Amino acid sequence: MSLIKADFVIKNANIRTMDKKNPVASAIAVQGDTIIGVGKFEDFAPVIGPDTEILDLTGKTVLPGLNDNHSHPMICAAALTKVDLTGTRSIDEFFGRLRARAAETGEGEWVEGYGYDEGLFAEGREPSIEEMDAAIPNHPLLVSRACLHVALANSRAMAEGGYNPDTPDPEGGEIVRENGKLTGRLCERAFANLQDKMPALSAERLAKAMKRMSEIFNESGVTSTTEMGMLGEFSDEFIFWDKVLKNNYLSVRIAAYYLDHAYHRLTETGIPIPFGNDLLRFQGRKIILDGGGGSGTARMSEPNLHDGKYGILYYTQEALDEIVWEAHSKGLQIASHGIGDVAITMILDAYKKAQERMPRPDARHRLEHCSFCFPHLVDRVAAEGVLPLMHPGFLYYFGDTHIRNYGEERVSHEFPFRSLLDKGLVVANGSDSPVTIIDPRPILYASIARTSLNGTVCGKKERITAEEALYSYTAAGAYFTFDENRKGTLEAGKLADIIVTDIDPTAVDDEPEKLLEMKFERTILGGKTVFEA
Numbered sequence: 001m002s003l004i005k006a007d008f009v010i011k012n013a014n015i016r017t018m019d020k021k022n023p024v025a026s027a028i029a030v031q032g033d034t035i036i037g038v039g040k041f042e043d044f045a046p047v048i049g050p051d052t053e054i055l056d057l058t059g060k061t062v063l064p065g066l067n068d069n070h071s072h073p074m075i076c077a078a079a080l081t082k083v084d085l086t087g088t089r090s091i092d093e094f095f096g097r098l099r100a101r102a103a104e105t106g107e108g109e110w111v112e113g114y115g116y117d118e119g120l121f122a123e124g125r126e127p128s129i130e131e132m133d134a135a136i137p138n139h140p141l142l143v144s145r146a147c148l149h150v151a152l153a154n155s156r157a158m159a160e161g162g163y164n165p166d167t168p169d170p171e172g173g174e175i176v177r178e179n180g181k182l183t184g185r186l187c188e189r190a191f192a193n194l195q196d197k198m199p200a201l202s203a204e205r206l207a208k209a210m211k212r213m214s215e216i217f218n219e220s221g222v223t224s225t226t227e228m229g230m231l232g233e234f235s236d237e238f239i240f241w242d243k244v245l246k247n248n249y250l251s252v253r254i255a256a257y258y259l260d261h262a263y264h265r266l267t268e269t270g271i272p273i274p275f276g277n278d279l280l281r282f283q284g285r286k287i288i289l290d291g292g293g294g295s296g297t298a299r300m301s302e303p304n305l306h307d308g309k310y311g312i313l314y315y316t317q318e319a320l321d322e323i324v325w326e327a328h329s330k331g332l333q334i335a336s337h338g339i340g341d342v343a344i345t346m347i348l349d350a351y352k353k354a355q356e357r358m359p360r361p362d363a364r365h366r367l368e369h370c371s372f373c374f375p376h377l378v379d380r381v382a383a384e385g386v387l388p389l390m391h392p393g394f395l396y397y398f399g400d401t402h403i404r405n406y407g408e409e410r411v412s413h414e415f416p417f418r419s420l421l422d423k424g425l426v427v428a429n430g431s432d433s434p435v436t437i438i439d440p441r442p443i444l445y446a447s448i449a450r451t452s453l454n455g456t457v458c459g460k461k462e463r464i465t466a467e468e469a470l471y472s473y474t475a476a477g478a479y480f481t482f483d484e485n486r487k488g489t490l491e492a493g494k495l496a497d498i499i500v501t502d503i504d505p506t507a508v509d510d511e512p513e514k515l516l517e518m519k520f521e522r523t524i525l526g527g528k529t530v531f532e533a
Contacts, residue, residue: 005049011041013057017490018475030496033526061504065223065497067477070430077209086115090122095135113143119401129184147292151191161194172314203240211249218531221520223497227256251530255481257286257335284333290343294398296405298340304405320350328354335366382423390415393436393443399452412459428480429472444469448512467506496527
């Protein structure tokens, strides 16, 4: 008789394991936080004891827990304290939500919002600083665009940040002016510098918000994600994470990449990297090189069509080379933000120089976003073994804005999923939340359909299959964080991170729109149910 008894066994299920050696099963057995068997229910008689729970799913689909492999959970948690402007369709609606918050906020205190996209506004433009001053006259106002690379501020906020028409642009940023006057638009570091002047959220309040964020991930079938920007947003971040862990607020696994400008802050502690456990781990170093596609600040070789600019760079090639070498030479994994084709080229050049100087065959350096990765760059990514992280969900939410900024031809090559897969690369997927919402369904849909909310097709040649899309959100994500032996597929010996859905997301190639209505019915993290519909 077996000494190991399962805590629960799932039977009568359509199990899509994402394990290429055993892709389909009907039963799965779990003991503690680990899967102990995947196969047929009758195979598990030796591990079923009197206390084993039997879950009969009557044909529902079972999948590995989803892995949103590029997000910002801490910024998402902070966003829960701000005005949600996602989906606003006009300047009137935009100001309506902000006025409601201002009405319950003490005079002189900051009003913050996030998530607007002027491409969705009926007016087709951002509000002016005069409109912002008139709408919110008694509070400093700062509102971040959906891309998180641009923000709008009213005159009170600009004054509190020390900005006036003669203030020089910071390196890697722009204080936008027209005819010598402030417009209220702040790009990249100009936005970040104003944020630094604002009152900080308490670690306690932010930790409680993270509890709710973890629940939102679980409700969306997500059991793993990344923190793509640790040690860059909040001064008491270590205290925050201590509170999150001590209070058991975290129910999603996080691999954290700390921002490049925080590198020495962490390395001075002497903590080895990677460091942590299956729930929270310091994984590598994050570098931001350019802006965003929706904001028109991505660094491109040809100007955008919106304002004729080429975009923003945070570093010169020489500075980037040094930052990459500093991390590469210490054995760290690097995740570099590259959206424009110039930025992608610079990142690939920096990685290549570091590898030539000190070869590391399994470095798994990452290219975050990999947006305007034109065909010659696809060849380089493949040849140099860089891991491309994609955001096809941007096409769903912002495809029309991207076309307005860069034209149909360039957008047809954006997020070249099919081309990269055809080169034999492992490609992972992510929401970049709060740039888009955590919900993976529109992202999976856009991976297959390459279609925006408004029905605009954005490069049909880069469409992938439903099974490939799910793989990018499960097994591929595990590979990107060196976790392929612990999670990402449903196999004996791996973590019991499991979700139950009402449809099979691998069987919708001809009707990908079905994914938009897919229901997540249960999420299991390490053998424990953390969400049940």
